[in-house]
Amino acid sequence: KNQVEQSPQSLIILEGKNCTLQCNYTVSPFSNLRWYKQDTGRGPVSLTIMTFSENTKSNGRYTATLDADTKQSSLHITASQLSDSASYICVVSAQRNTPLVFGKGTRLSVIA
């Protein structure tokens, strides 16, 4: 069964600190993996996309990694800001005409 598991469920960090969010998936055949950020009361917005051949991709202070062998991905946030407080959702795409598989998200709270 195609599944995406994320950890931790929630995380509280101090402003300026770094953090890493984890995503494990069992989706097959794998097409790509995206990390989405969902602010409270808003729809998810894509941060990064990783395909099978990519190991690392950065988007500003966000760096995503992918290990296609172990089917794991991480999202590292550097020098966190209050505006980083949101849910971060790992989404894996399989072949055409199959639904995106969503993780349950990690709720990040950055406090001053």
Place this chain on the structure above:
Amino acid sequence: DTAVSQTPKYLVTQMGNDKSIKCEQNLGHDTMYWYKQDSKKFLKIMFSYNNKELIINETVPNRFSPKSPDKAHLNLHINSLELGDSAVYFCASSLSTGGTEAFFGQGTRLTVV
């Protein structure tokens, strides 16, 4: 220049009523979706349309009926609303099926009382 827009943003209604949520995208995408996000914040796909044709219909009560008059619009009609239908409903679109980025609307918070 909103990409995916949903209306209304909030909807409070009584059990047994029938309601509709509208969605429009101006991105020229071929594929549109409806997702439900429950109280645990888990996003679940309900329907997917590609060029006005239904391609994904997950296990959803038949009280939910999507309608796509053209590929830029995907509306969701819900009959005989139940308390358990309370959730946030997100419309999304993507260039095509499978693997392309989904752009989400701001969500419609439905509360059934």
